[in-house]
Amino acid sequence: MSIFTIPSSEVLIQGILSGILMGFVYALIAAGLSLIFGLMEIVNFAHGEFLMLSMYTTFWAYALFALDPLLSVPLSAGVLFLLGWLTYRGIIRRILGGPMLAQIFATFGLGIFLRAAAQFLWTPDFRQVSKAWVQGPVRILGVSVGLPQAVASVACLAAFGMLYWFITRTETGFALEATAQDRQAAALMGINTERMFALGWGIGAACVGVAGAFLANFFYVFPHVGSLFALIAYVTVALGGFGSIPGSLVAGVIIGVIEVLGGLLIAPAFKYVAVFVLYLVVVLVRPQGLFGKF
Amino acid sequence: MACLEVQGITKRFGGLVANHNISFAVRRGEILGLIGPNGAGKSTLFDVITGYYRPEAGEVRFDNHRLVGRRPDQVNRLGIGRTFQKLRPFNAMTVLENVMVAAMQHRADPLAARGEALRYLEFVELADKRDSFARDLSTGQRKRLELARAMATRPRLLLLDEVTGGVDQRTIPTLLQLIGRLREQGLTLVVIEHNMRVIMSISDRIVALHLGEVIADGPPSEVVKERRLIEAYLGDTFVVPSGGARASGDGLRGAGEGRA
């Protein structure tokens, strides 16, 4: 007897396609995390809660001002940019170079706080954008997938491309990269590293601002929604290599596909187990991840 | 008789060859100076000897023990102590605790380890700082702390990385005196040092590395004449900064007194 179930090839293709689509969303979320880590070797353990807040921003814009999630993207990105910037100025700046414990638990505490705040203010209820512009299925390559998923995926890939372009092709991007490489040297070159760090946090958070707005189109919004995405984001970043932006894209897609295959081949309950096991195997064989530097 | 034998060590990092087929021997009781410009592979070699890096080729023998493949703690327990180029004291522990931890290898009881640690602290003249946190010490003090910590494991061979680097000129004589006294106690030393005057005066023998290879091996008086070494260094460290010349001179005298 096998624990594996063999799905039909049609189901398999559909699964892999939707895995790839979700992978682009994961990639953008992970890119934000990776950018911050590359800059200052700090993991934002409140990343999932940032995502949750961006989804709530989108939801409330819809519920209160009838703003479609697609129109909320700039709003959500802006709010999250501000949140990231403030997090750096208020918290992170003070623990740079501090002990590992402080670095981990400062953002961990923030995550717990934000989640609890959301529950306090907006109750644990599941909320949903009910009449979005994009809904229903669409056929891609002969298989049917949700239109909101497809839109989120393409948009996140586009945002990812813009992020990559920004980092590798613009003056500010060079300054960010220089700060990531060597803080002191960057400072000597006249780069305001303090500003770069805050900017890194702003952009890192804005990434989930974009992803969250599109996710709100087809995902329930509730205080704990970020936890699962955050776990996947940590795994994605570690798999791709902390600090490697292209690594996030490859790892995001791998994880999106593994998640679906784990669900199809083993059992739906085990899809995340497959992801976590893959993560453990990779970091134990190659601790720096697929694209890590050291 | 050879105490430590480095035999054909090659260590690569990706495409970079940090050590290429390096061989030399260290005799029991001598001070061997290891010199070479930045990036010559000196610290890498220390890391290979003490088990932090595994070389692609070659072997290191210490008193008939093969060292390659052993972990750093095992190498230390065989009798090799070391300091680090980039200082690594246990920052949030006191000076005394830093040395106690090392002394505990032979004296598990904290009280006994404490007594022994104090002796090493007195030896490096840090006993009055025993209750300070290691992170609060000056660079020179931390160098001495690392020395005391390495000695507390009772090594027969000490590898000292950059004895005077980053230390202010007035402290150098103290450090050199310490090295002289270590040799008196029968220790064998391998010393990496950038200050040419210092290294030439304290070493019995010099091994020079350049781009990962041995380019000279012999007594200081002969090694300085080696053409390849002069080329490697030309315009670099041989130009002793004028401000430091006099102080270094004091250092030499200090070391001489220590040895007498």
Add this chain to the structure above:
Amino acid sequence: MPPGEGVEVADAGAGVVAPPSARTGWGTIFLAILLVAALAFPWVFRLPYHRDLVIRVFLYAMLAQAWNILAGYCGQISLGHAVFFGTGAYTSAVLQTTWGWNPWLGLLAGVPVAVALSQVIGYPCFRLRGHYFAIATIAIGEIVQTLAINWEFIGGARGLTLPFQKDSLLAFQFHTSKYPYYYVALVLLVLCLLVSWWIERTRLGYYFRAIREDPEAAQSVGIPVARYKLIAMAISAAFVSAGGSFYAQYVLYLDPDSVLPLSLSILICLLAVVGGVGTLWGPLVGAALLIPLSEFTRIQFGGTGRAVDLLIYGGLLTTVAVFQPAGLVGLLRR
């Protein structure tokens, strides 16, 4: 406070160097009073509610202290300690319900199982540093929880209900008089504190702290780092497992959501960090303040308390990490 001063987590350890004589006198008297108060408490406050609250303070203080041995002393930040709690809870419960083992034997049996598991997890994961280790432990926690949910033999998502038995010390059940639960929890806590106290005073504690400060430098003075990390993990897992077994026997019901969730792992760390990581009394102080706080908010705000306790926990955790890494105990020492 300038950011540079954040490096103070370990300051509390400085007290350790003081020769034992410095600790006698007032300290001993205070400890004696504390112990007498703990022993007398259930006879003075006779409401079950109070007793239950203090039992949970003891239990969580013990768990936090056990975590502290690994994370505070030895510097290995595990965010998956619920795994060992669940191991203890499930081992004793399954042995009892399936094979009719005595609960006390079940508690003892859970310890070696959890220790073995801790070595299996630690052996590969200790090669990972800092964040990577922390994230790996989260991943393992999630894997174990999912496996437990889907493992029918141990009750799956439904969980296990332990049989209701007549009160007796042997059966580990004391429904009419809850005092014995109280004392069992107290004994576990005191045992854990004694072991920590002993660790701080022996070579083990010095080696742990050296490893926390700088594993490479620790190796250079002959410390087999991997072995000592595993020792710290084993001691830590043993106590957490015993706590899990106690919990199962106390509540008589367990499921993956109550004994294996990430939130439990986080709560364990949180109490220790807020109280004072790497110190002997920090975890107890943290538990003594935060567990009742959680009860209080639940009464004030009803139901789940609208997560007010978590709001405060999270705020405190960040504040402590940023401004006072030595925790509340560090604040008292000033």
